[in-house]
Amino acid sequence: MQEIDIFSKTCPTQFALSTISGKWGLLIILALANHPLRFSELVRHIGGISERMASQTLKYLERYGVVRRHVVQHATPPQVEYALTPLGRQFVKPLQQLVTLVNTNADVMVYERD
Numbered sequence: 001m002q003e004i005d006i007f008s009k010t011c012p013t014q015f016a017l018s019t020i021s022g023k024w025g026l027l028i029i030l031a032l033a034n035h036p037l038r039f040s041e042l043v044r045h046i047g048g049i050s051e052r053m054a055s056q057t058l059k060y061l062e063r064y065g066v067v068r069r070h071v072v073q074h075a076t077p078p079q080v081e082y083a084l085t086p087l088g089r090q091f092v093k094p095l096q097q098l099v100t101l102v103n104t105n106a107d108v109m110v111y112e113r114d
Contacts, residue, residue, distance in 0.1 A: 016064045024049055024057040026095055029066065029084065033092045036070070036083035058082060066091065 004013050019025045027046050031037060037045065043054050061067040066088040072079040084092070102109070 019057070019060040019064065020066060020091060022057075024053055025061060025066075026098075028054070028057055028061060028082075029088060029091050030095055030099070032067065032082060032084045032088070033096075036081045039080050039082065042082060061088070 005011055006014050006017060008014070020029070024046070027049070028042065031042055031045050039051075039054070039058075042058075043049060043051055046054070049057075058067055058069070062069055065085055068083050068085050068088075070081045070083065072081055
């Protein structure tokens with residue numbers, strides 16, 4: 001395997017990593033951790049995400065093999081359901097650990113308010 005430099009602007013891994021670890025990618029992966037969700041359920045579940053941003057992020061996650069899109073044909077009208085792929089499931093535990101780490105240290109984390 002070729003050595004990568006994620007800090008290089010030409011590194012193909014950089015964009016994939018930013019999609020997965022970005023605000024919406026992280027939340028979508030965690031929202032799908034327990035079971036598949038329809039698009040509307042996913043948008044309702046994640047507070048503050050617009051349909052446009054959810055759609056865009058899901059497309060990126062699907063392109064990188066993290067999320068699988070499935071059209072439920074027997075439903076009228078047909079419904080779209082999203083689930084994590086086996087690769088996507090590998091991200092759940094590290095992301096949950098990151099969320100736990102932030103929650104545990106929230107009282108000592110300092111940030112500026114305008």
